[in-house]
Structure formats: C-alpha cells, structure tokens
Amino acid sequence: MTEALVLDADAVLWSADPQALAGRHLLLLLHGYGADEHDLYPLRAYLPEQFAVASLAAPLAPPWPAPGRSWYPIEGLDGRDPSHVTRAAEAVIAWVDAHAAGAASIGLLGFSQGGAVSLQALRLDPPRFAYAVNLSGYVTPGGMPGDAELAERRPPVFWGRGTNDDVIPGFLVEHTTQWLPERVDLSGRVYQGLTHSVSEAELADVRTFLDKRLDDLDGD
Template identity: 85%
Template sequence: MPEALVLDADAVLWSTDRSAVEGRHLLLLLHGYGADEHDLYPLRQYLPDAFAVASLAAPLAPPWPAPGRSWYPIDGLDGRDSSHVTRAAQAVIAWIDEHAAGAASVGLLGFSQGGAVSLQAMRLDPRRFAYAVNLSGYASPGEMPQDAELAELRPPVFWGRGTKDDVIPEVAVTHTTQWLPEHVELSGRVYPGLTHSVSEQEIADVAAFLDKRLTALDGAGKV
C-alpha cells in the first residue's frame, strides 16, 4: 500500500491566525497542477469576509521542469486513476483532523486538480463538508463507498468551466455533467470563451454562491 501523503502545515497560507479557526466557517483553497498555495490565495479578497481561509499546498512535486506542486501525478496512462485522487483527498481530511477540527463548518474551493480532490474528499466523508466549489475540475470516475450517502445528503456544489478549456478531457467533462446532478445540489455555469482559467464573472458567481452558503449555515445554527 502506498505511503500516506502528508500536507505541509507550515506552507499553508491563512487569512487569520490559525488559532482563531475554532468556531469559524473555514474555506479551504486547493490549487491546480503546477501551482502552489499562493495561486488561489488572492481570491480571498473577493469572497465573504466571514470565512477563515486556508490555502493548502499540494503534497507532491511534479516532474521537472514543471513548477509548483501537484495533488497527484498526471503523467503516464494512469494519470487520472481515481486512487491517486483519493489519496490526495485523504491527505486533506487528515490535515483538517489535525489543524481545523474545531471549525464550525468546512467548505472546499479547488481549481482543476484541486477541484477533483475537493469532490473526492466530499465523497470520502460526505458529512464533513458543507459545500464544494469546483473550478475547471471534474469528478473522478468510479464508485466510492459513500456515494450513496452523498446522494442522500446532496450537499451544494458549484461547478464552473469554460467552453475553451482544452485541458480537461471531454470524457471527464461528460462524466462530471452526468455524475454531479445525481449526487449533489448542483449550481454553476459554463463560461463562453473561457480557457482553463478563472474569470471575473466566475469569481462573482462563486462569491454569490458562498454568500448563500453562509446564510444557510448561520440559519441552521439558530435552529
């Protein structure tokens, strides 16, 4: 069995003192392949202030000369093997257990690989995560033991992608288009002309989605 992946806690970028996460709504940012914890962190200025934001660093280094970090390998025929995605998602859950167990809620926002890992983490432990945002990512193929529970809970998921995104294979997009509505409360948008990237309109849509999540979470806490 492969050795478990471990995230570097010292590499995490926090929008607040990490000791102040207790009782806060926590939003985790998971970057894409070849990026690092700095990539998505600037998005925090466009998102609701009520969130404590933690931008995680993926555990692997991609093959030279690719820069940055990766959540799982993409080289070779097994590059999109679900077991790689699952292993990365397990590392995210282990990090939460150690560093953010006291958060009032945990949400996930991932780009590309980070989006795939976000959905996989939600599939591993459906009750742990309040929602997920998947930007230019996909749902990993295959069945997971908790998929039926996920489909019963139907947590909110935002999926955004561009019509000019030529990085994610069409077969993965087709699978995700079918899989998400069967398992989650899906919202999202396809952005004309957008490549494998994030646009201002998409950020605005994500902010609106997160505002709704805050309203629902705070309302649930008052029941």
C-alpha cells in the same frame, strides 16, 4: 501498501489565526497542477470576509522542469489512476483532522486538480464538508464508499468551466455532467470563451454561491 501523503502544515497560507477557528466558517483553497499555495490565495479578496481561508499546498512535486506542486501525477501509464486522486483527498481530510477540528463549518474550493480533489474529499466523507466549489475540475470516475450518503445529503456544489477549456478531457466533463446532478445540489455556469482559467464573472458567481452558504449555515 502505498504510503499516505502528508500535507505540509507550515506551507499553509491563513487569512486568520489558525488557533482561533472555533466558531468560524473555514474555506479551504486547493490549487491546480504546477501551482502552489500562493496561487489561489489572492481570491480571498473576492470571498465573503466571514470566512477564515486556508490555502493548502499540494504534497507532490511534478516532474522537472514543471514548476509548483501537484495533488496527483498526470504523467505515465497510471496518470489517470483514480486511486491517486483518492490518496490526495485522504491527505486533505487528515490535515483537517489535525488542524481544523474546531471550525464551525468547512468548505472546499479547488481549481482543476484541486477541484477534482475537493469533490473526492466530499465523496470520501460527506458529513465533514458543508459544500464544494469546483472550478475547471471534474468528478473522478469510479465508485466511492460515501457516494450513497452523498446522494442522501445532496450538499451544495458549484461547478464552473469554460467553453474553451481544452485541458480537461471531454470524457471527464461528460462524466461530471452526468454524475453531479444525481448526487448533489448543483449550481454553476459554463462561461463562453473562457479557457482553463477563472474569470471575474465566475468569481462573482462564486461569491453569490458562498453568500448563500453563509445564510444557510448561520440560519441552522
């Protein structure tokens, strides 16, 4: 049996006191391959201040000499094995159980690998997460036990990607394009000329999406 991944709780960057989450809306940031918990943390300046933000550190180190961290391997014969994405998503859920149980709501914002893991976590446990933001990521192929419940709940998901992104394979973009609209309340945009990165225009759209989530959550 494969050993479960464990996220380093001491590496998490918090915008608020993690001991005072009760009643707060929590947004988790999941960085991409070769980055670390510091990569997306500056985005909090573009996000609604009502959110407590926690930027997580992926559990794996990519092969030398690649820098940073990774959520799952992309090298070798099993680099596209979807079970690795699931394993990373399970580690995120375990972290939430241990460190974020008191939050009023929990959302996910991931870039690239972090986007794939965010969507996989949403699929693993649809009731746990209020929404997801997928920046330059994709839906992992293959069925998950929570997919039927996800389609019933249809949580809000924002998907942003660039026309010049040559990192995510075309078949994964096509799969995500077909898969998401049938199971989530999808919004998003394809950004002309954007590479495998995040733009000011995209961040403005993310801010609008998150403002709407606050309105929905506080209106419940």
